[in-house]
Amino acid sequence: MKLRLGVIADDFTGATDIAGFLVSAGLRTVQLNQPSAEEVLRTAEISEAEAIVVGLKTRSAPSRQAVDASLEAARALRTAGAKRFVFKYCSTFDSTAQGNIGPVTDALLDDLGLDFTVVVPALPVNGRTVYRGHLFVGDDPLDESGMRHHPVTPMTDSNLVRLMSAQSRGHAIAVPYDVVRQGAEAVRSSLDDARSGGARYAVLDTLEESHLQTIGEACKDMVLVTGGSGVGGAVGRVLASDMDRSAARPAPTDSWIGTAGPGIVLSGSASEMTNRQVARYRELAPALPLDVGRIIADGPAYLEEVLAWVGGNGPSVTRLDPLVYATAGAERVRSLQREHGAERTSEAIEEFFAQIAHGVLENGYTRFVVAGGETSGAVTQALGVSAFRVGPQIAPGVPWTKSTDGRLDLALKSGNFGDEDFFSSAQNTMREGRNFHDPR
Numbered sequence: 001m002k003l004r005l006g007v008i009a010d011d012f013t014g015a016t017d018i019a020g021f022l023v024s025a026g027l028r029t030v031q032l033n034q035p036s037a038e039e040v041l042r043t044a045e046i047s048e049a050e051a052i053v054v055g056l057k058t059r060s061a062p063s064r065q066a067v068d069a070s071l072e073a074a075r076a077l078r079t080a081g082a083k084r085f086v087f088k089y090c091s092t093f094d095s096t097a098q099g100n101i102g103p104v105t106d107a108l109l110d111d112l113g114l115d116f117t118v119v120v121p122a123l124p125v126n127g128r129t130v131y132r133g134h135l136f137v138g139d140d141p142l143d144e145s146g147m148r149h150h151p152v153t154p155m156t157d158s159n160l161v162r163l164m165s166a167q168s169r170g171h172a173i174a175v176p177y178d179v180v181r182q183g184a185e186a187v188r189s190s191l192d193d194a195r196s197g198g199a200r201y202a203v204l205d206t207l208e209e210s211h212l213q214t215i216g217e218a219c220k221d222m223v224l225v226t227g228g229s230g231v232g233g234a235v236g237r238v239l240a241s242d243m244d245r246s247a248a249r250p251a252p253t254d255s256w257i258g259t260a261g262p263g264i265v266l267s268g269s270a271s272e273m274t275n276r277q278v279a280r281y282r283e284l285a286p287a288l289p290l291d292v293g294r295i296i297a298d299g300p301a302y303l304e305e306v307l308a309w310v311g312g313n314g315p316s317v318t319r320l321d322p323l324v325y326a327t328a329g330a331e332r333v334r335s336l337q338r339e340h341g342a343e344r345t346s347e348a349i350e351e352f353f354a355q356i357a358h359g360v361l362e363n364g365y366t367r368f369v370v371a372g373g374e375t376s377g378a379v380t381q382a383l384g385v386s387a388f389r390v391g392p393q394i395a396p397g398v399p400w401t402k403s404t405d406g407r408l409d410l411a412l413k414s415g416n417f418g419d420e421d422f423f424s425s426a427q428n429t430m431r432e433g434r435n436f437h438d439p440r
């Protein structure tokens with residue numbers, strides 16, 4: 001077994017995000033969704049994976065459930081040979097004072113016999129930076145960004161030290177930019193001081209890619225690192241540079257071949273970026289907005305109508321895949337939540353997307369572009385996909401993935417990732433792929 005790194009990701013888009021960065025770092029990486037311990041072990045044995053990413057759906061689950069699922073994943077990864085672990089959460093934290101990042105981090109620390117770790121959500125390539133312990137999204141502090149309107153985890157505080165202290169058992173401190181820019185040695189010594197001073201978590205300022213590399217090197221001997229795909233990629237690069245690379249082997253995405261069947265775009269994210277992506281794609285391809293009232297009141301009959309619409313807008317009619325979306329602006333989301341209840345609305349929409357995915361799968365669809373983390377979790381489960389190979393990146397943090405049985409191609413897009421043309425560029429990337437066979 002070659003396994004070095006085990007990643008526990010709190011949602012499925014987050015899992016593909018970090019898996020893509022680990023592949024780019026040069027590690028053979030497999031992604032498993034909610035696997036049993038046996039699946040983790042079997043994968044480590046037969047796949048020669050150097051990194052296994054376990055995608056969970058724990059971001060907004062009840063805390064006990066999130067802790068249990070994360071511990072089970074970490075133990076399975078350890079049994080499979082992993083010596084180092086990353087707990088991957090969102091680059092926009094997506095975890096309020098009642099959230100699961102603190103409880104899961106505490107449980108992992110205890111289970112691994114540790115008393116200290118780092119908190120590094122930053123992903124500068126996508127505009128997520130941390131300064132003086134505050135998380136920024138582009139030009140805005142987190143609590144002034146679109147994330148303040150998130151339907152499930154509205155972020156109204158940008159101070160990670162405060163958020164982490166509120167959620168967890170221990171004391172968090174910030175390691176400022178002036179230390180990080182001095183390099184790995186300075187960071188390591190600052191972390192040692194923090195730990196001996198009684199801190200349990202250090203939030204590291206991160207303004208640019210080079211800071212991630214510094215942090216990756218400073219955390220070289222840390223068994224558990226927590227944060228986003230940025231620090232995950234840095235840990236991966238440091239690990240890869242330490243490994244024996246004498247055996248020639250193809251780059252992990254060299255042999256990427258897309259499936260040939262029809263495709264669909266499903267968008268259940270209500271983020272600002274996804275709203276822009278939907279608006280843009282509506283100009284290019286057939287698009288069906290979902291009626292949330294009918295999802296709740298009229299489930300099965302409405303599902304039949306939606307599937308019929310998809311069937312009528314297939315490959316013989318349109319070059320770009322049809323889009324079905326619940327995506328709406330903050331005002332509309334609030335009003336639907338007032339009318340039907342926030343949790344009920346989210347769950348009903350996610351379940352409806354799962355049913356659409358299942359329906360089109362039965363009709364022979366093989367290519368799925370999905371926007372939204374929770375939505376991707378629901379869709380992937382409905383498709384019965386439990387393991388992915390990770391392919392080329394469409395945009396930073398969004399690779400194409402393929403079910404390991406080769407049946408399906410999936411692009412699971414975090415709500416906030418990609419540019420306005422993401423939905424069409426995902427399909428174009430696939431069609432332009434060297435080996436992609438487009439039946440149209």
Ligand SMILES: Nc1ncnc2c1ncn2[C@@H]1O[C@H](COP(=O)(O)OP(=O)(O)O)[C@@H](O)[C@H]1O
Pocket residue numbers: 151152268269270271274292326327328332333334336337345346347349350371372373374375376413414415416
């Ligand atoms: N129009 C809407 N009104 C209310 N909730 C919505 C609407 N559209 C989507 N949602 C819900 O919002 C949540 C979005 O979360 P997610 O899929 O993780 O997207 P993101 O990646 O942007 O966080 C889902 O639970 C989804 O069902």
Ligand SMILES: O=C(O)[C@@H](O)C(=O)COP(=O)(O)O
Pocket residue numbers: 011013014015017018089090091092094228229372373374397413414415416
């Ligand atoms: O780190 C990130 O921003 C993403 O990998 C992520 O976690 C995606 O979550 P959603 O925004 O819920 O899709």
